[in-house]
Amino acid sequence: MKILVCISHVPDTTSKINFTDGDTKFDTNGVQFVINPNDEFGLTRAMWFKEKQGANVTVVNVGGPETEPTLRKALAIGADAAIRVNTDAKDGFQVAKELAAVVNDGGFDLVIAGRESIDYNGGMVPGMLAGLINANFVTNCISLEIDGTNATAMREIDGGKETVSTSLPLVIGGQKGLVEESDLRIPNMRGIMMARQKPLSVVEPTNASVETTSVKFEKPAPKGAVTLVDPDNIDELINLLHNEAKAI
Amino acid sequence: MSVLVYTESEQGKFKKTAFEVASYAKAVADQLGTSVTAVTINAGDGSELGQYGVDKVLNVSNGDLDKFNANAYASVIEQAAKQEGANVVVLSSTADSKYIAPLVAIGLEAGYASNVVEAPSSTAPFTVKRTAFTNKAFNLTSIDTTNKVIGVSKNAFGLVASSGNATSEDFSPSIPSSGVTVQSVDKATDKVTIADAEIVVSGGRGLKGPENWGMIEELAEVLGAATACSKPVSDLGWRPHSEHVGQTGKPVASNLYIAIGISGAIQHLAGINSSKVKVVINTDPEAPFFKAADYGVVGDAFEVVPVLIEKLKAFKAQNA
Ligand SMILES: Cc1cc2nc3c(=O)[nH]c(=O)nc-3n(C[C@H](O)[C@H](O)[C@H](O)COP(=O)(O)OP(=O)(O)OC[C@H]3O[C@@H](n4cnc5c(N)ncnc54)[C@H](O)[C@@H]3O)c2cc1C
Ligand SMILES: Nc1ncnc2c1ncn2[C@@H]1O[C@H](COP(=O)(O)O)[C@@H](O)[C@H]1O
Numbered sequence: 001m002k003i004l005v006c007i008s009h010v011p012d013t014t015s016k017i018n019f020t021d022g023d024t025k026f027d028t029n030g031v032q033f034v035i036n037p038n039d040e041f042g043l044t045r046a047m048w049f050k051e052k053q054g055a056n057v058t059v060v061n062v063g064g065p066e067t068e069p070t071l072r073k074a075l076a077i078g079a080d081a082a083i084r085v086n087t088d089a090k091d092g093f094q095v096a097k098e099l100a101a102v103v104n105d106g107g108f109d110l111v112i113a114g115r116e117s118i119d120y121n122g123g124m125v126p127g128m129l130a131g132l133i134n135a136n137f138v139t140n141c142i143s144l145e146i147d148g149t150n151a152t153a154m155r156e157i158d159g160g161k162e163t164v165s166t167s168l169p170l171v172i173g174g175q176k177g178l179v180e181e182s183d184l185r186i187p188n189m190r191g192i193m194m195a196r197q198k199p200l201s202v203v204e205p206t207n208a209s210v211e212t213t214s215v216k217f218e219k220p221a222p223k224g225a226v227t228l229v230d231p232d233n234i235d236e237l238i239n240l241l242h243n244e245a246k247a248i
Numbered sequence: 249m250s251v252l253v254y255t256e257s258e259q260g261k262f263k264k265t266a267f268e269v270a271s272y273a274k275a276v277a278d279q280l281g282t283s284v285t286a287v288t289i290n291a292g293d294g295s296e297l298g299q300y301g302v303d304k305v306l307n308v309s310n311g312d313l314d315k316f317n318a319n320a321y322a323s324v325i326e327q328a329a330k331q332e333g334a335n336v337v338v339l340s341s342t343a344d345s346k347y348i349a350p351l352v353a354i355g356l357e358a359g360y361a362s363n364v365v366e367a368p369s370s371t372a373p374f375t376v377k378r379t380a381f382t383n384k385a386f387n388l389t390s391i392d393t394t395n396k397v398i399g400v401s402k403n404a405f406g407l408v409a410s411s412g413n414a415t416s417e418d419f420s421p422s423i424p425s426s427g428v429t430v431q432s433v434d435k436a437t438d439k440v441t442i443a444d445a446e447i448v449v450s451g452g453r454g455l456k457g458p459e460n461w462g463m464i465e466e467l468a469e470v471l472g473a474a475t476a477c478s479k480p481v482s483d484l485g486w487r488p489h490s491e492h493v494g495q496t497g498k499p500v501a502s503n504l505y506i507a508i509g510i511s512g513a514i515q516h517l518a519g520i521n522s523s524k525v526k527v528v529i530n531t532d533p534e535a536p537f538f539k540a541a542d543y544g545v546v547g548d549a550f551e552v553v554p555v556l557i558e559k560l561k562a563f564k565a566q567n568a
Contacts, residue, residue, distance in 0.1 A: 013495055013515050017384045037496055092350070093359060118495060120380050120387070122362050127318075127350025136427040137318065139347050152431075156490065158343045158443035160435025162316075166428040176496050177489065211359030215375060215388040220521075226528075226538050231547030234555045237527070238563050240543055247504040247525040248447070248471065248560075 001055040001146065001168075003046045004103060006113035006125065007074055008036040008089075009067040013118065019217045026119075026217070028066075035070055038114025042174035044183055045144060046112055047078045053146065056080055058106065062089045062098045068200065075195035076187030082198070087205035090214070092124025097208030099125070100132040109149075109168040115140050115175040123173070130171035138164055142177030250285045251277040252334035253302070254325050256342060257291035263444065264407075265340040267300045271408035272400045273338040274301025275367040280336070287328040287419065289313050289321060298414030300407065306332075306419035315433075316344055319426040322351035327421040329356055329395075336396045341501075342443060349399050358395035365404035365522075382495050383521035401522060402443070402501040442493065445474035447504040448523070450493060452478040454509020454530065454549060458486035463553045464508065470560045476500065478510050494519035508549045512537025529553065 011017070011031045018027040035043065049055040059074040061067045062085040071082040083106075085098045103111060113126035123139070130137030136151075138144075142161065143154040149168045154161050156177065172178075187195070229237045241248045253273035255266035273284045283303040288294045290313055294305035306328050313320060325348065329337050337352060339345040341363065353360035363379045365386070373390040376398060380387040391398075442448055449468040451461060461475075468475045475491060482492035493500050495518040505523035509530060510516060517540050520526065528541040529552050538544045545552055 011381070013382075013518070017381045019385075091359070093353070096350075096354075118382050121382060122360075123346050124350050124353075124360055124362060127347065128354050128360075131351050131354030137351070138428060139318075140343055156343065157316075157433070157435065159439070159441030160433065160490065162433045162435075163431045164428050165431055181483065211391065211393045212361060213373075213390045213392060215390055217380070218377075218386040218388070219384075220386065223540070224542075226541045226544045228538075228544050228546065231545050231552050234545075234552065234559050237543060237545065237556070238559055241504070241525070241527070242563070242567075245504070245525045245542065248563075 001049065001053060001110060002106065002108045003049060003055050003057045003110045003112060004106065004108040005039065005043045005046050005057060005059045005074070005079065006099060006111065007039050007043070007059050007061045007070060008114065008117040008119070009033050009061055009063055009070040010036045010117055010119040017219075023217045024214070033070055035073060036114050036117045038116060038175050040184060041176055041178040042112035042114060042172065043074055043077060043079065044179040044185060045174065047185070048179070049146065050078065058083060058108070060085065060099065060102055062087060062095045064088055071200055072195050073187060075198045075200070076191040077185050078191065080198065082200040084200065084202050085205050086202050087207070090210045091212040092122045093128055093211040094208045096125050096128035096132055098205055099129050101206045102203070103129070103133050109170070110146065111135070111171045112174055113171065115173040126171050126173040133169065135169040135171045136166040137171045138166060139173030141172045141174045144172060144178060250283045250332050250334050251280065251336045251338060252325070252329045252332055253284060253286050253338040254345065254348070255286045255288050255291070255294070255297060256340060256345060257288060260290065260292040262291060262296070263342070265342055265402055266297070267407050268402070268405055269338050269340045269400050270297050270300035270302050272367065272405045274408065274410060276336055276338065277301070279368060279371050285328070285332045285334065286414070287325055289324060294416055295414050298412050299409055301410035301412060302414045303412060305414050305416045307416055308419050308421065310423060312423050315430045317426050317428065317430070318344070318347045318351060319428065320423050322348045322355060323424050324421045325352050326355040328419060331419075335394055336398065338398050338400060341399055341402050346399060349397055353397045356395040356397065357393065358397045359391040359393040360397040360399070361389050361391055362399035363401045364398050365401050367405070379522065382518035384518070403503060403524065404501070404522065440472065440474040442474045442476055442491070442498050442500055445502050447471045447473035447506070448476050448500050448502045449473045449506045449508070450476035450478070450510060451481060451508050452510030453480050460550070461487065463557065467506070467553060467557050467560070470557055470564060478516055507537055507541070508553060510537060511535050512540055
């Protein structure tokens with residue numbers, strides 16, 4: 001089985017979010033980038049398929065050279081090879097089209113992406129990719145088993161979960177649950193050394209068209225100060241929630 | 249030309265988000281000078297959608313669609329858009345609609361913007377405002393294709409009543425075969441889900457242990473609320489994973505969010521930023537949650553919550 005794990009390179013969750021160039025660009029100054037958490041769950045599940053079922057695992061990112069340390073980290077965790085599609089990611093559709101070209105070239109059976117990335121939270125790429133390559137698609141995926149070309153997956157739905165059966169070729173939008181958090185791996189020295197020897201190929205983009213354009217960023221208006229209510233005066237809290245906030 | 253909206257239902261009843269996306273579609277249609285068509289799947293009578301600005305309802309009723317299937321549902325929406333000559337397709341942010349939307353976008357070769365919070369600020373270029381960086385910012389995005397798919401954030405636009413009437417037609421699209429089959433669904437039907445809830449009552453590690461959740465559940469019951477928790481609480485197994493909210497858990501976009509014994513770490517707040525009114529109950533006045541909340545009580549949950557439950561019961565009885 002050939003698995004492609006899509007890796008989105010995102011600001012660490014505690015990063016300060018600022019913008020430059022008249023609020024048109026994300027300010028990367030001082031920001032630490034990490035593997036998108038949903039992709040880390042997927043990568044870890046892919047490692048399981050590698051170790052238990054002999055799968056071959058390639059990681060891919062659509063982005064500039066600055067994303068290579070993130071791909072190297074994925075190699076250090078255990079992926080066999082990495083591909084970087086050398087173009088800035090501008091929108092979900094464009095990324096999905098670039099990834100579709102990678103899947104078609106590489107003959108991957110299973111693509112593991114994340115439910116959403118934590119920078120744009122688009123939740124666009126995996127579904128669009130599945131549509132483009134005509135593969136089956138399961139998102140919000142919290143468990144995945146593969147047996148030959150058959151797959152069984154669990155999907156989180158509003159208020160519960162759903163078990164589905166499907167088959168390869170398959171695209172997954174993974175999230176926490178796909179593996180336990182305690183299964184996540186921190187690259188060790190040996191992994192980091194080995195990652196240096198592993199192939200990281202840079203491929204040129206197909207120059208897929210872009211369907212949406214980021215015009216500008218805005219920050220939410222600063223919030224007013226909290227209204228404190230005395231613990232001995234809960235009536236006041238109810239009064240405020242009813243009359244002022246109109247929330248109850 | 250028209251604006252097409254997919255109005256989601258469950259067991260023959262529209263979800264509240266269906267009315268919200270209908271309201272949104274109406275706003276877009278007004279800007280474009282056109283009408284709104286809704287497509288419904290096994291929803292029964294769709295005429296009530298008229299109250300939220302829908303002019304025409306395409307009713308699909310088909311036993312093969314009783315179980316959710318993203319491919320088939322996306323295909324139905326696509327066929328409806330083509331029949332109506334709709335360039336703009338509006339969907340909600342439920343788990344199912346977020347699953348369908350990218351597939352619809354591919355089918356219609358449409359640019360797609362998700363998590364949209366306002367009506368378009370302009371229609372040429374077609375520009376929408378969406379959340380980004382887990383609600384820490386907004387991004388103005390223009391959709392540059394002829395066809396456009398918009399996913400509307402829950403509780404961001406609200407319900408806007410209209411006085412119109414909706415006409416209703418049967419619609420019989422072809423249903424493609426699909427490679428994904430639902431085997432079983434495991435869902436508590438008697439509980440309000442976090443996704444649907446107007447009010448969410450959430451507990452953190454400050455509650456000390458699972459045995460103390462009785463008062464959280466009771467408070468939720470009085471308010472008709474869903475229960476939720478912070479990540480460590482689900483990691484410790486005090487509560488199920490499906491209740492974990494935050495950046496790595498579920499997003500909450502309720503009208504009211506009550507956080508009890510939760511410190512307010514940035515990853516927790518990332519998941520609840522789009523809730524309208526936030527209340528925190530915490531013993532520590534320095535807890536970061538007080539900076540994010542609208543109302544706060546510095547106090548011990550084990551004293552405050554039981555009083556709150558009693559007073560709310562009295563309040564509900566009075567206002568019933
Ligand atoms: C990558 C990453 C992702 C994460 N994702 C999430 C996420 O999605 N969701 C999430 O919730 N967390 C997430 N976290 C964890 C987050 O950083 C915090 O550790 C977590 O939110 C803290 O949970 P808590 O507030 O319940 O517990 P604590 O931080 O232990 O806070 C307990 C609070 O209870 C108060 N308290 C104690 N006793 C009482 C009492 N008797 N009455 C009232 N108050 C009392 C205390 O003053 C304290 O403020 C993530 C962390 C990382 C690194
Ligand atoms: N630039 C990218 N390169 C590779 N994979 C990506 C990229 N952007 C998004 N993805 C994948 O698509 C998932 C969902 O991203 P998004 O649609 O941006 O929310 C991510 O979790 C990744 O697995």
